[in-house]
Amino acid sequence: xxxxxxxxxxxxxxxxxxxxxxxxxxxxxxxxxxxxxxxxxxxxxxxxxxxxxxxxxxxxxxxxxxxxxxxxxxxxxxxxxxxxxxxxxxxxxxxxxxxxxxxxxxxxxxxxxxxxxxxxxxxxxxxxxxxxxxxxxxxxxxxxxxxxxxx
Numbered sequence: 797x798x799x800x801x802x803x804x805x806x807x808x809x810x811x812x813x814x815x816x817x818x819x820x821x822x823x824x825x826x827x828x829x830x831x832x833x834x835x836x837x838x839x840x841x842x843x844x845x846x847x848x849x850x851x852x853x854x855x856x857x858x859x860x861x862x863x864x865x866x867x868x869x870x871x872x873x874x875x876x877x878x879x880x881x882x883x884x885x886x887x888x889x890x891x892x893x894x895x896x897x898x899x900x901x902x903x904x905x906x907x908x909x910x911x912x913x914x915x916x917x918x919x920x921x922x923x924x925x926x927x928x929x930x931x932x933x934x935x936x937x938x939x940x941x942x943x944x945x946x947x
Contacts, residue, residue: 828883
């Protein structure tokens with residue numbers, strides 16, 4: 797109960813935080829030119845566990861879902877557009893899970909941000925140890941789309 801009272805949202809990125817500004821937004825060691833957009837704070841935690849991403853985040857607070865009565869106005873999209881427009885952000889990485897709602901949100905937000913920064917999307921495909929024969933068609937199609945040259 798006490799944690800619920802103490803934890804709020806970061807005023808910059810909307811990630812869970814006990815302070816007005818979260819540790820990630822306050823950190824001078826983070827890349828200020830790269831912004832990763834996620835649906836919720838669990839996604840920030842998952843990406844941080846990889847220790848691969850060094851930029852900052854923006855938490856939308858959900859996905860666009862007209863069937864559930866969730867439109868862009870219910871999400872943290874306006875603050876995101878304002879942030880990308882005002883800060884020196886070079887790339888926005890859309891790290892939203894693939895689904896109808898996720899794809900809709902990614903496309904909508906991506907169109908709003910394209911005038912201000914390069915917008916990319918994380919690649920999707922087969923998990924490590926997964927067999928091609930058990931993968932569904934959409935996963936295989938995404939894996940082919942997200943292919944890149946061998947280094």
